[in-house]
Each structure stands twice: as structure tokens, then as C-alpha cells.
Amino acid sequence: MASNHSLNSRIIILECLVLVLSICLISSLYGISDPHLNLDYYKSTCPSVLEIVRKEMECACLSDPRNAALILRLHFHDCFVQGCDGSVLLEDTVTLQGEKKAANNKNALKGFRIIDRIKNRLESECPEVVSCADILTIAARDAVLLVGGPYWDVPLGRKDSIEAGYALADINLPTADEGLLSIISKFISQGLSVTDMVALSGSHTIGKARCVNFKKRIYGDFPMTTSLNPISQSYLKNLKSLCPPIGTESDNNETDMDYVTPNLFDNSYYHVLLRGEGLINSDQQLYSSFLGIQTKKLVEKYAADPIAFFEQFAESMVKLGNITNPKTYVNGEVRKTCRFVNT
Numbered sequence: 001m002a003s004n005h006s007l008n009s010r011i012i013i014l015e016c017l018v019l020v021l022s023i024c025l026i027s028s029l030y031g032i033s034d035p036h037l038n039l040d041y042y043k044s045t046c047p048s049v050l051e052i053v054r055k056e057m058e059c060a061c062l063s064d065p066r067n068a069a070l071i072l073r074l075h076f077h078d079c080f081v082q083g084c085d086g087s088v089l090l091e092d093t094v095t096l097q098g099e100k101k102a103a104n105n106k107n108a109l110k111g112f113r114i115i116d117r118i119k120n121r122l123e124s125e126c127p128e129v130v131s132c133a134d135i136l137t138i139a140a141r142d143a144v145l146l147v148g149g150p151y152w153d154v155p156l157g158r159k160d161s162i163e164a165g166y167a168l169a170d171i172n173l174p175t176a177d178e179g180l181l182s183i184i185s186k187f188i189s190q191g192l193s194v195t196d197m198v199a200l201s202g203s204h205t206i207g208k209a210r211c212v213n214f215k216k217r218i219y220g221d222f223p224m225t226t227s228l229n230p231i232s233q234s235y236l237k238n239l240k241s242l243c244p245p246i247g248t249e250s251d252n253n254e255t256d257m258d259y260v261t262p263n264l265f266d267n268s269y270y271h272v273l274l275r276g277e278g279l280i281n282s283d284q285q286l287y288s289s290f291l292g293i294q295t296k297k298l299v300e301k302y303a304a305d306p307i308a309f310f311e312q313f314a315e316s317m318v319k320l321g322n323i324t325n326p327k328t329y330v331n332g333e334v335r336k337t338c339r340f341v342n343t
């Protein structure tokens with residue numbers, strides 16, 4: 001018992017050290033308020049860009065609201081790997097290893113065809129003008145808005161990368177079973193705060209997760225974080241029948257992350273956390289981890305005040321979208337097709 005306790009303390013000290021170190025190492029590589037970006041970037045070169053993206057996103061979200069979640073996640077996974085540069089969209093070729101098959105992305109990213117459609121329309125309207133990174137950033141804003149979330153203005157002018165970050169995708173992207181402090185340090189090293197992290201996690205008010213990402217939780221501490229009232233008991237029972245404990249056949253089975261209003265961008269996700277019913281471990285930690293004093297307060301705030309959540313979410317999305325790598329402005333380009341660099 002005593003040795004368990006001292007092991008736990010050592011792990012906590014180690015996690016704190018990692019956090020402090022990464023705060024010190026906040027990368028100067030990525031700029032959070034990028035002077036290259038502005039609201040009028042395509043005013044003379046492609047004035048209809050916002051309208052075209054909005055129309056395509058309307059069609060996509062009308063045909064299936066899940067598409068909003070797919071695009072929002074794509075944007076996040078783009079920006080956390082060498083900045084928002086469309087690198088996540090690149091396919092493998094003989095000379096380039098894309099990010100799609102990195103462990104954190106494999107079987108987990110969809111929505112590429114929606115981006116292809118938008119790009120095609122833009123190429124016929126204003127050829128070789130609008131970058132894929134900008135398309136993804138605008139599409140993510142529209143996705144949120146179209147399923148009931150807040151609006152924000154999107155600064156534009158990103159360039160597309162000519163390389164991808166296969167290894168970085170596994171280093172930079174947070175995972176469902178990662179410790180709270182380690183996740184916080186990943187956000188901080190991108191120039192995002194704990195508040196940004198808790199607000200942006202509110203994205204999980206839409207979309208789905210696969211069994212492989214919450215199996216440990218439902219056969220682990222789920223009963224400890226809930227009060228196990230009849231509703232959460234039957235929720236847990238359903239989750240267990242979707243994801244049996246043995247075997248891997250069910251790993252890709254999916255369920256809604258916010259089972260109350262899965263297709264609506266609202267603050268219901270935070271209420272789910274207050275009840276201890278967060279589907280993935282990283283989400284529930286925000287409220288239940290004894291290391292998460294600040295995160296718990298923020299969860300309570302956004303559960304109580306949907307307007308505060310929307311305002312912070314919009315602000316944090318602008319910060320996320322402004323993560324750029326200065327190198328991309330030197331050697332980047334506007335791709336003709338989002339899946340391949342120009343030849």
C-alpha cells in the first residue's frame with residue numbers, strides 16, 4: 001500500500017516535471033498570432049470563397065450531420081502537426097509519407113472527399129488561389145455553425161506544406177488514454193492554454209468514438225466516476241454490448257460521444273462529464289482527475305453557462321487555426337489537389 005502510494009507520487013512528480021519542461025519549451029517554431037493571416041486575404045483574388053465553402057458544407061451536413069464532426073477533427077489533426085498547413089490531407093507517394101497512416105490517425109480520419117469537392121469547385125472558380133489549409137479552416141468553422149455552434153471570423157492566407165509529419169502525428173496528437181498533464185503539455189507546446197484545451201474538448205459534443213478508444217474506460221473506472229444511477233447503468237450496459245471485453249472484432253464499432261444531443265453543438269458534453277459519464281478517459285479526466293483542479297472548474301463553468309462556452313470555443317478555435325509554421329511561408333504552396341503536392 002505504502003509503496004503504491006510512493007510510486008503514485010513519483011508518477012505525479014514526473015508528470016509535473018514534463019509539464020513544466022514543455023511550458024519552458026513552448027515552441028518558437030509555431031506562431032499563434034500570425035502576421036501573414038488576415039480576414040480580407042482573398043477579397044480581390046477569390047471573393048466567393050466563403051460562399052462556396054459554406055454551400056458545400058451545407059450540403060454535406062444536411063446529408064449527414066456527422067460530416068461536421070469529421071471536418072472539425074480533420075482541422076484539429078492538421079493544425080497539431082507542423083501547423084495548419086493541409087499536411088493531414090496528403091496521400092502516401094513514393095517520395096512522401098503522409099500522416100493518414102500514423103497510429104493516431106489510422107482508421108480515425110474521414111471527410112477527405114468533402115474537402116476534395118470544395119477544392120474542385122474553388123479550382124474552377126479561382127484556380128490555384130485558395131490553399132487547402134484555408135479551405136479546411138473555413139470548413140471547420142462552417143461545420144460548427146451548421147450544427148448549432150458559434151460563429152467566428154477566420155483569418156486567411158495559409159500556405160500548404162510540401163511535406164507531411166508522419167512521426168509528429170504520433171508525438172503531438174493527444175490520445176484517449178493519455179494522462180491529463182501530458183495532454184495539457186501537448187496543448188501548451190502548441191501555444192494553447194488549459195482554458196483552450198477544456199473549451200476545444202467541447203468539440204466532443206458532436207461526433208463518434210470507436211470501441212478501441214473507450215474499452216479500457218468502460219471495463220475500468222466508468223462505474224467509479226458515475227453514481228451508477230439506473231440511467232448510467234443502462235448506458236454502461238449498452239456500451240459493453242457494443243464493445244465486448246475479449247477480441248478485436250468490435251474495435252471499430254462506433255458510438256456517440258455525447259449520447260444526449262449527438263448531432264447538436266451545445267454544452268451537453270460538459271453535463272455528461274458532471275455526471276461522470278464521459279465516454280473517453282481523456283474527457284472524464286477533465287472533471288474527475290484529482291490533478292485537474294482548474295479543468296474541473298472550467299467544466300463546471302461551461303456546463304452552467306453555454307454562452308461562456310461558445311465565446312471561449314470561438315476564441316480558442318481562432319488560436320488553433322492560427323498555429324502555423326513560418327517555414328511553410330517560405331517553401332509552401334497553394335496545392336492544385338489537396339491530396340498531392342504540386343509537381
Ligand code: HEM
Binds near residue numbers: 107
Ligand atoms: C484534448 C485532447 C483530445 C483527445 C485526447 C481527443 C481524442 C479523441 C478521440 C479518441 C476521438 C474518437 C476517435 C475515434 O474513435 O475514431 C475523438 C473524436 C473527435 N474529436 Fe477529439 N480529442 C481531443 C481534442 C479534440 C479537439 C481539440 C478537437 C477539435 C477542435 C476534437 C474534435 C473531435 C471530433 C469532432 C471528434 C469526432 C470525430 C468523428 O465523429 O469521427 N478533439 N477525439
